[in-house]
Amino acid sequence: MPPWHVLATFPPRHCYLPSPLLMTSSMNLNEYAPAALECRQLSKRYGERSVLRALDFRLEAGEYVAIMGESGVGKSTLLNLIAGLDAPDSGALLIDGEPVDALDDAEATRLRRAKLGFVFQAFHLLPHLDLLQNVALPLKLNGMPEQRARDMLAAVGLAGRERDFPRQLSGGEMQRVAIARALAHRPRLLLADEPTGNLDPDTAADILQLLKAEIRDSQAAAVIVTHSPAAAASADRVLLLTRDGLNALSPTALATR
16 A cells, blocks of 8 residues: 655644633534544646646544545545545645644554545455455454454344355445445544445445444544435535535535436
């Protein structure tokens, strides 16, 4: 996995927080909490083609956001930059208030392992591991109890299939395992690329409800990239990615897509 080389400077990590004795009743401690994710002037080019240009984006803890847009506009590129699978040409990325470029490779790996969950279109299940072992992998890496792997398989409708292998699954079932694995360690930030693309409508609705419940319970945050208006409609807000950046998509506009 390549390191993130972010060409930017950051303000000091510590900011002034008023004493509780000086705070008025209208002040809220959440105002001082770091964003789950912040992208500042993020840019990425591939050769002569500019994919993302000076993109700004902020995601608060507990927020669930859907990103839509035409194919090739940079949705998956944005997820890959956040996930550390690719490096931006310029701009800054902060996860849970932590400027990623301030971390060395080992620290960045630990941050991604502990705080991020991934659902990729290609699933990326390990073929030599059974389903329980696949879902338990982030738990094992983070030194967490592995019982939750069994619970998450049950939550996505795969109870009793723990000892099956990925080759025995349909595309929709592999998608559900990938979602269970992404949620198993209760990440602070979930990134999902077309998480319901291989699911029937009823299963997709159940999975989206599970995503929302997990996010709410742990005060995490999620970014899903989708072409599905139904999937996007489940989010707290929907953003449209174009060459000009991210813009809010109204319910009326979403209904016409």
